Amino acid sequence: MDGVEFVLWDLSGPAPEGRLDLLVPGYMGKPAALAALEGVDVGLVQSQSIGYDGVASFLPAGVTFANAAGVHETSTAELAVGMMIASQRGLPDFVRNQGSGTWDNAQRPSLADRRVLLVGYGGVGKAIEARLLPFETEVTRMASRSREDERGTVYGIDTLYEQLPLHEIVVVSVPLGEATERLVDAKFLAAMPDGALLVNVARGPVADTDALVAETSSGRLRAALDVTDPEPLPADHPLWTAPGVLITPHVGGASSAMFPRMVRLIRKQIGLLLDGREPVNVVLP
Template identity: 60%
Template sequence: MPDSLVVSVPDARLAYAVGDVPDGVEIVEWDFQSDPPRSRIDLIVPPYMGGSSRLGRVGEVENTLVQSQSIGYDGVEDLLPDGITYANATTVHETATAELALTLTLAAQRGLPQFVRDAESGTWKSRMHPGLADKRVMILGYGGVGRAIEDRLLPFEVEVVRVASKPRSDDRGHVYGTDDLPELLPDLDIVIVVTPLTPSTAGLVGDDVLSALPDGALVVNVARGQVADTDALVSHATEGRIRLALDVTDPEPLPQDHPLWSLENVLISPHVGGASGAMLPRMAALIRRQIGHLLAGEDPENIVLRT
């Protein structure tokens, strides 16, 4: 078991949030834009925004663990040098992402985007909107975030249909597999997409899936933009068949002249699923736990890659 550790965080704000650490643990700042502050950094926490593109820099130091601030890790393996253990930020973002998924769903179902447009012109116009109660809602990608979304959906008196890569059962009942999508899609009101981006899920929400949904269905994407086929989204939304609420897009950022911006049945937020006040204290708590694991000679939490 080591008697000392060097831990790097990208900024003073996160260092302050981590707070007091055990004797022998040194916290240093490294934002990946300057030279490494030490030749050995046992636990590296990259920047939250833009850090992935510079992950190759972890090879400049002797290292035990890279602790990401994100849950998703698509494309990371190609950026990491050999010999790196990489952990994602499970436990940090599930709640905030679930909050945003529910916010986008409620906003679209109750017509908030139209009310905002009416307010800008001083127009008072009552409208009937579909609402959420009694709707059949699919969670496409049932993991930690999916379960957190389900926790928040159930009090709204909906029927939840859960789908993962493979069918299984848990304490809440049956989870369908993606092979079951053709029989499930025609009876849905809402699809909330939260599946990780993998070779098998890239483009999963394409023309076949959208065509199988009934007219007026809502698709909410809080996963990755590439999980959906953007051309198919534009086509179905332009026809008015499908409504969209998107926290992620492909490409991202979405260009200013992209047709999705101009469609009244499309609500867009700029990839802010995890961006809430809950992130900083939860990230700091995870770092403190990882320090404890390393000091005790234990395996870290949330390991998703070993290069």
């Protein structure tokens, strides 16, 4: 791009000389790495993730931070729906049976006609909804506050315990913060009906791991988890072997769609900065 100089720095070692108008840290990096920006002349930090939990504790004063909204929603929604189909139709069981040559054609629950509660109705939640509706599901949307839109009611989180018992599948895609840490606790899980499926594509600490282990180990609930607490999940952790649990290693956004979308966002930000305009996706300060 004309008028742009690119510099490589991994936030370790001495910082490049001069002002950094735009800094793009590595994907899935720890927020603590941003402490390296103290005393560095940085205009905008462009994250490669949607979530920004923990960033405010390490971002130096005066530095603007933008997330990657618009980059990961489609891939995360794809995975969420894929995990629902896999869990409902028993695909993990079929894969295991293939290894032993076992022919088990027992009927499994469908995704069609299920009542699905979306806890979190931001970009990811909306992308999941768009993919769920063609599967003939009944989707209920829930956000921090209630509102009406062209599809009807988006329920507020204050109605959570009224809605949980009414849905066979609950999908969590809320950002991690004080209000959502351990949101999925023993009380939350106990309110879900027997045999229900919990899908977590938010952050691991949004769920209480011990409560998850208790409900899934008993066989009362099932879970499809792209995120866990801790991460990586230790090899001997009971979640790995709990019945009805499907785990993917935090790969919701890690698809071939990510790189070109991230490049487009970075190019857009550079163009805005060159034109003297405000960048998009600013979430801090």
